[in-house]
Amino acid sequence: MTADFATPDKTEDRPATRPKAGGKKIIGLVAVVVLIAAAAGVWLLRPAVQVTDPAGTTTDEASRKVKNQPVIEYDTSDKNALMEERKASLGIKDGLDMIVKEGEAIKVGDQTVSVKEIRDSIQAKEGGITEKDLTGAAGGGTGAYGIHIVQPGDNIWNIHFKLLKAYMAGKNMALPEESDEPDRSGRSSGIGKLLKFSENMVYIYNIRDRQLAADIHVIRPLTKIVIYRMDRVFELLDEVDIENAGRIRFDGENIWIPAD
Helix, strand or coil, X not given: CCCCCCCCCCCCCCCCCXXXXXXXXXXXXXXXXXXXXXXXXXXXXXXXXXXXXCCCCEHHHHXXXXXXXXXXXXXXXXXXXXXXXXXXHCCCCCCCCEEEECCCEEEECCEEEEHHHHHHHHHHHHCCCCHHHHCCCCCCCCCEEEEEECCCCCCHHHHHHHHHHHHHHHCCCCCCCCCCCCXXXXXXXXXXXXXXXXXXXXXXXXXXXXXXXXXXXXXXXXXXXXXXXXXXXXXXXXXXXXXHHHHCEECCCCEECCCC
């Protein structure tokens, strides 16, 4: 008798087992993390980039120029005792915000600039000014710079007139408010001629661009400062006889009082 053998079932054709989807996600995540880490390393190892202002001075260079220099900060809410002392030594109370000298720096808002840098700009413009002409104690006119911080509503004429009135007040002489106005015929007054001439003695410095402004009549509040060389200012004003101001003559370049 033939034995019955069970016929084995036919094996079903089944697809190969696939890796779980979660495995691919983990591998992809690891790759992203590696790429980010590599990019961060390249960023951290890159050379430092220096910020350059419009005048071409980097922030590092600007910092070196004022390093170890006394910084005189402009603050409308508090009178600087040193500035008041210096103005008093010059015989003025108003008309200027600061009296500074080389070896110091001034700060207006977030901008700081050394007086030497300003002096170098003036020297480059005029050519004939020597360092000896611009140094000296700030207690007198020689070597001192008078600084006016431009405010809203300012114009160069009124800035000059305010300083002139402050100077005359220090000599116990009062200038009438209308003394700078033309006469009835439209001719300039002696004080007006003096103020016009004073435009040759002033510099406008842009503390953001760190350079002298080309046009002294374009002034912007808290961005530009008006600079006087006090030795030149006092050299002129000490010779002015206000009682004879009506006789002042000005030809556009020179100013004088005709001899009797």
